[in-house]
Amino acid sequence: MDASFRSGSEVSGAEVTKQHSAEHSLLQPQLSVIVPTRNEAKNVGPLLERVRAATQGLITEVIFVDDSTDNTPAVIEDEGKHSPLEVSLIARPLERRNGLGKAVVEGMRAAKADWVCVMDGDLQHPPEVIPQLLHHAYATNTTLVAASRLTEGGGTAGLSLRRKVISYALAFGSRLVFSKQLRKITDPLTGFFLFRRDMVNPDDLQPEGFKILLEVLVRSPRLRVSELPFEFAERNAGESKANSNEAVKLFRQMLRLSLSSQAHLLRFMAVGLTGLVVNTLLLALFTEGFGLLYIVSAILATQGSSLWNFALTETWVFRERREDGRLFHRLLSYMTVNNGALLLRGPLLVFFVSWLSVHYLAANVLSLVMLMLLRYLIADRLIWKKSVAPELPLAPITGVTGEKL
Numbered sequence: 001m002d003a004s005f006r007s008g009s010e011v012s013g014a015e016v017t018k019q020h021s022a023e024h025s026l027l028q029p030q031l032s033v034i035v036p037t038r039n040e041a042k043n044v045g046p047l048l049e050r051v052r053a054a055t056q057g058l059i060t061e062v063i064f065v066d067d068s069t070d071n072t073p074a075v076i077e078d079e080g081k082h083s084p085l086e087v088s089l090i091a092r093p094l095e096r097r098n099g100l101g102k103a104v105v106e107g108m109r110a111a112k113a114d115w116v117c118v119m120d121g122d123l124q125h126p127p128e129v130i131p132q133l134l135h136h137a138y139a140t141n142t143t144l145v146a147a148s149r150l151t152e153g154g155g156t157a158g159l160s161l162r163r164k165v166i167s168y169a170l171a172f173g174s175r176l177v178f179s180k181q182l183r184k185i186t187d188p189l190t191g192f193f194l195f196r197r198d199m200v201n202p203d204d205l206q207p208e209g210f211k212i213l214l215e216v217l218v219r220s221p222r223l224r225v226s227e228l229p230f231e232f233a234e235r236n237a238g239e240s241k242a243n244s245n246e247a248v249k250l251f252r253q254m255l256r257l258s259l260s261s262q263a264h265l266l267r268f269m270a271v272g273l274t275g276l277v278v279n280t281l282l283l284a285l286f287t288e289g290f291g292l293l294y295i296v297s298a299i300l301a302t303q304g305s306s307l308w309n310f311a312l313t314e315t316w317v318f319r320e321r322r323e324d325g326r327l328f329h330r331l332l333s334y335m336t337v338n339n340g341a342l343l344l345r346g347p348l349l350v351f352f353v354s355w356l357s358v359h360y361l362a363a364n365v366l367s368l369v370m371l372m373l374l375r376y377l378i379a380d381r382l383i384w385k386k387s388v389a390p391e392l393p394l395a396p397i398t399g400v401t402g403e404k405l
């Protein structure tokens, strides 16, 4: 086969080399397989051959994202030329080597197919499972399928007892913390999964260390998720790069993920506190300075502090959700909600004090917190709501066995 070789810049700033086979170079791939590698020279050849055999009938590209210190990149270039698959190599320069998870994200940016599969390069993830994952995605109408070592039918034969215990414990811990996002997932730390490319935005992902799937699941709320058991095999050749540092990085990642899923609420509350100060100052100014009746001052002060809150909410709390041209509409909605909240506090106070016999000071705080949450929900769900692109149906693809998937 007359393989061509060229250097390109498909990924911004990346050193990407591509080996195109004559067969597939002009065709849009149907499946992108991302393989992060660090010193896997002996595994590249067998991996490519087994991926080729397993994905026959599909136009498949394999993207290696490499951080090796051995001759793995040279082997990838050489094997890539001889493989009928479209093989790309992102060889990361020393200064861009920032861990396995972020290597996978670079691969996602370069992927061209509708479906993306992430797998290890040491054959612990058997390539024969790839078509099963794809088949499962279509059969269950899900947009991410995780290959699980820990569910019934799966296995961890390739792990030492120590690694098994760690895997179970970390899986258990992360399912506890992210129970909502992980309710259908037994093995959130598996490195073997397949997903629809349009459902995951690489810009939203900042994984630390090894655990990329957890990051994908927590940061991609549009995904419909399922899993499939598989047997985690022995390493083919070479050595594991996992060490106890990874557990520390995982804890940091979990902390950041849980904080960031509350980030909007925390910012909204911080803005609310500054608004309280502005409100009090204006109230004093109108009453003492201009001699207005305190009720009139309170109404005016609320307009002032609401404008202040709006400016901060627009430019900080929900800054990434601003839609051009609807600023006035958002301002009007926000002022209406805040004035409405003011009207609601009276009846709410009466309800707590007279009906539930709550002390009036506690009732006051309670009503403030409740209205803050209500205002937050309205702001989050209605005024600055996240725009969601509609999910377009994908064309069915003809699979490895020729059957319609």
Ligand SMILES: Nc1nc2c(ncn2[C@@H]2O[C@H](COP(=O)(O)OP(=O)(O)O)[C@@H](O)[C@H]2O)c(=O)[nH]1
Pocket (backbone or CB within 6 Å): 035, 036, 037, 038, 039, 040, 065, 066, 067, 098, 099, 100, 103, 119, 120, 121, 122, 124, 191, 239, 240, 241, 242
């Ligand atoms: N690009 C890249 N790949 C890595 C890095 N560390 C590990 N890998 C690859 O990620 C996959 C899983 O790593 P491995 O050491 O086998 O971890 P284990 O299976 O948990 O023991 C293998 O393909 C490694 O070559 C890294 O820092 N950068």
Ligand SMILES: [Mg+2]
Pocket (backbone or CB within 6 Å): 120, 122, 124, 235, 240
């Ligand atoms: Mg491994």
